[in-house]
Amino acid sequence: MINTTSTKALLFTLALPLFVQAAEPLPSWNEGPAKKAIIEFVQTVTTPDSKGFVQPAERIAVFDNDGTLWSEQPGYFEELFAFDEIRRMAPQHPEWKDQQPFKAVLDNDHKALAEGGMEGLMKIFMASHAGLTTEEFRSNVQAWLSKARHPTTGKPYTEMVYQPMLEVLDYLREQGFKTWIVSGGDTGFMRVFAEEVYGIPPEQVIGSNFVSRYQYNDGKPTILRTDKIAHNDDGPGKPESIDSIIGRRPILAFGNSDGDQQMLQWTAAGSGPRLMGLVHHTDAKREWAYDRDSKIGRLDKALDEAKQQGWTIVDMTSQWSRIYPSEASAAKQP
């Protein structure tokens, strides 16, 4: 009863958008070893006849955030948020004017801040990140993101994401992957923008977090962020949280610093095809150039291991034709 010719026509019409979409993945990547490695890997694991075929449910891809999906200079953006929060909250804390490390933030005194070291930084984090409900914190992050601008580019922070990495995320999801963030940043902080900016829903965002406490007052439940750290999602903390929260081993992992080394090792140690990638910040002109000697996003041991193991090192200068979504797409390099 079915007219075969017209049925084929219909099916062709329906299928066409998919073919168009698949025509050129990763348009902001130059033709080079990194793009080639990503596309070949994806084709291997998604081709049903391939020896390396991986069921969609097992196509787990994990990404660090700072320095891998968005910039992290001149300081981690979440740290800049914490400083701005101290300034915003200062009127309610007159004692901060004479109290380090808060005084240093209010006076914009980089030297005193540096002298406060990690201990000082933790106090700033606690004051801005703990002792409030998860909903209040989300609302604070939203308010900040909507008006804060990056100190050197003047861009909203959520526009300082890497266009080539957004394309990797899209490409992987089109090919049946589930994409996750696994980052040292605060889970609640990243969830505020991850869905809109990266297409990654809250339940696929893993980060550092505080012990939370359920409270029930007058029939109204809230969840308090206490000042006790529950998990530091950096270094070995990354494979630990991947195993605890995802419960499957990723087949693709992307990072940019020594804090991602263990996540890449854990990914590499599984059987079958794998892709381990490192974004290498080499582009002082369009972004920043730093690696072994940087305090932020130091890439040293992981770079050595990547070279030894043949992981994919993405030289930002040569492999990316543009950095941020707002840039016009550059002409392809030869």
Place this chain on the structure above:
Amino acid sequence: MINTTSTKALLFTLALPLFVQAAEPLPSWNEGPAKKAIIEFVQTVTTPDSKGFVQPAERIAVFDNDGTLWSEQPGYFEELFAFDEIRRMAPQHPEWKDQQPFKAVLDNDHKALAEGGMEGLMKIFMASHAGLTTEEFRSNVQAWLSKARHPTTGKPYTEMVYQPMLEVLDYLREQGFKTWIVSGGDTGFMRVFAEEVYGIPPEQVIGSNFVSRYQYNDGKPTILRTDKIAHNDDGPGKPESIDSIIGRRPILAFGNSDGDQQMLQWTAAGSGPRLMGLVHHTDAKREWAYDRDSKIGRLDKALDEAKQQGWTIVDMTSQWSRIYPSEASAAKQP
């Protein structure tokens, strides 16, 4: 160019299985208030014109496991696993013959075991659940599930799941929900069977867990389950883990005991349509009957709150036409 009649015929053919599927959801539920509440809720949140429409991404449904998705008598099945593990490991631990609480397990001495209380039980849990890698633990659980049989029914434990709840899980997923387990049980334990038995993938299983530790020896990374408890996913621990791991508030939650009360409160306190359900174990003939005075799965405070708040109480005897998948479907009750 397209023959309209034949196209309609094609589309009708393609669409038919969906209509058939949707014709009668929840076949093992009797026509009654519980089935009615579930179907009306799902229709409300999935009907685009409805005032209560909820976007698919926000259709989060959470389920307790023990007593909600599978039976929990005469003891939590994971506890029975722990006892069997002690017996299996005893040859490597000759000292256990004279050491409580292990001696009680080996002698099948219920009185001594009861005397050991929670402290004794924790020692048994630690010996069977900690100090091994996550992969070793998974393999132990797999081996146990494949051969262990329930002491009174003689069934494999994975066949003591509730057919009506499997149908709820399927129905919700067909309607665009993401289904999660949020349970006091060990996350790694439940993940071994949750995907095959419930259709719930590892990354949607939340439970109690131990602090884990990444280890790297001779190029081989492993993740050790230490004997330090990271999270007790019971009572207030449930909304805490929902917020921390899912990062969205559920619109549907199902439990069966006081340990689920806070999860149901947290779900109820969101805006828009909600469904809070409690499986009430009233069927001594087909399953077990217990509530306010039970040591296992005590349902007391949550039952009071459910009655006050109008939550859906599922009276197992009258609402379920069959309990386990292996039973023939019973004739509908009038």
